[in-house]
Amino acid sequence: xxxxxxxxxxxxxxxxxxxxxxxxxxxxxxxxxxxxxxxxxxxxxxxxxxxxxxxxxxxxxxxxxxxxxxxxxxxxxxxx
Amino acid sequence: xxxxxxxxxxxxxxxxxxxxxxxxxxxxxxxxxxxxxxxxxxxxxxxxxxxxxxxxxxxxxxxxxxxxxxxxxxxxxxxxxxxxxxxxxxxxxxxxxxxxxxxxxxxxxxxxxxxxxxxxxxxxxxxxxxx
Numbered sequence: 050x051x052x053x054x055x056x057x058x059x060x061x062x063x064x065x066x067x068x069x070x071x072x073x074x075x076x077x078x079x080x081x082x083x084x085x086x087x088x089x090x091x092x093x094x095x096x097x098x099x100x101x102x103x104x105x106x107x108x109x110x111x112x113x114x115x116x117x118x119x120x121x122x123x124x125x126x127x128x129x
Numbered sequence: 130x131x132x133x134x135x136x137x138x139x140x141x142x143x144x145x146x147x148x149x150x151x152x153x154x155x156x157x158x159x160x161x162x163x164x165x166x167x168x169x170x171x172x173x174x175x176x177x178x179x180x181x182x183x184x185x186x187x188x189x190x191x192x193x194x195x196x197x198x199x200x201x202x203x204x205x206x207x208x209x210x211x212x213x214x215x216x217x218x219x220x221x222x223x224x225x226x227x228x229x230x231x232x233x234x235x236x237x238x239x240x241x242x243x244x245x246x247x248x249x250x251x252x253x254x255x256x257x258x259x260x
Contacts, residue, residue, distance in 0.1 A: 081258035091252040098248055123242040125252065 078106070091125065098129040 079087050104122035105111065111120040246252050 079256055081256065083258055086255060086257040089254045089256060091246075091254065093246050093252065094249050096248060103244070103254075123244065126243060126245040128245060128247050 093127045096127050098127050101125045101127065 079089060081087060101124070102122055103125055105120075107121075111122060244252060
């Protein structure tokens with residue numbers, strides 16, 4: 050499924066280092082270690098309207114117990 | 130979980146029935162034959178062990194709301210006396226009728242996790258890992 054690009058930086062820093070260097074970059078995925086956080090901006094400019102999924106790539110977190118598929122996933126709906 | 134819930138729980142209407150280990154009263158209804166009054170509430174079911182307390186007695190009646198110190202009775206089984214909580218029954222307490230049935234389970238957060246935007250808008254996400 051096509052996914053809108055996300056850009057991210059460490060939270061609360063506005064995408065810049067202390068010296069003003071730009072820490073912003075574009076990506077489709079974010080990898081976090083334990084206790085880490087990241088801010089991501091999803092820019093829907095030019096993104097085809099539709100439903101996209103935000104989800105973990107750890108398959109063991111994509112089970113919703115008795116509901117089967119689900120878990121750590123949600124929809125991002127882009128409306129025209 | 131996202132926003133306290135898991136996909137696709139943002140699709141069905143209403144809140145989910147949680148798994149049994151997060152349920153305070155697994156099954157509850159007024160037992161027949163009991164002399165029900167404001168001090169004597171009969172019910173079937175079991176206490177969850179996740180905190181060992183009836184935190185939400187409003188499962189029986191929306192009007193029952195004991196204070197936090199109104200904890201679990203150690204031998205709660207088929208008949209539970211509410212005497213330890215009598216000082217906290219509000220005047221609006223409604224005695225359950227024989228045959229009343231109650232919701233099973235504790236509702237999880239009833240907030241949709243779906244994110245919606247109009248094309249061209251930007252969505253800010255803060256993603257955290259606890260593990």
